[in-house]
Amino acid sequence: MKNEQTKRILNQAVADLSQFSIVIHQTHWYMRGEGFLVYHPKMDEYMDDINERVDVVAERLITIGGSPYSTLEEFKTNTKIKDEPGTFDKSMVERIENLLEGYRYLADLFRQGIDITEEEDDIVSQDIFTSMKADFEKTIWMLSAELGKEPGL
Ligand SMILES: [Fe+2]
Numbered sequence: 001m002k003n004e005q006t007k008r009i010l011n012q013a014v015a016d017l018s019q020f021s022i023v024i025h026q027t028h029w030y031m032r033g034e035g036f037l038v039y040h041p042k043m044d045e046y047m048d049d050i051n052e053r054v055d056v057v058a059e060r061l062i063t064i065g066g067s068p069y070s071t072l073e074e075f076k077t078n079t080k081i082k083d084e085p086g087t088f089d090k091s092m093v094e095r096i097e098n099l100l101e102g103y104r105y106l107a108d109l110f111r112q113g114i115d116i117t118e119e120e121d122d123i124v125s126q127d128i129f130t131s132m133k134a135d136f137e138k139t140i141w142m143l144s145a146e147l148g149k150e151p152g153l
Helices: 004-030 036-063 072-078 092-119 123-146
Strands: none
Touching (some): 036 092, 092 123
16 A cells, blocks of 8 residues: 555654643642642643644554554553553652653654655655644743743754
8 A cells, every 4th residue: 555654654744742631631640749830720721732742643554544543541551652540749849851852753753654654655644744743843942941941852
């Protein structure tokens, strides 16, 4: 099939975005410390954003003849974003660093998506990856700025 790799990476994004939404939800619940009143609602914003994106990616995958992962088991088996049971003892800096790691991984995945869709000539899927990459890089900038660091992109 001419778009096998495009379907594969769209589905990888479905698994990873679904998992990342869970990671953000955990962050929302377990955070404690200075900045809570700002970061706690911020996580809702991030989650809503991720959940909208996973829907866009999954529906594009269906549109080009694929079948998106749709069970917790499939997300867990296929995601490369790690998770661990929630604890209240992490600092806000550690939590932001953990989010940054997720956003960086995804921005890199989208870069691969851009290359693969170029090779398989699917400019619509490529556009989805490109706009997600642009938006995630902006979030990487903002989270890095919060830590007093350069985005390092
Ligand atoms: Fe909440």
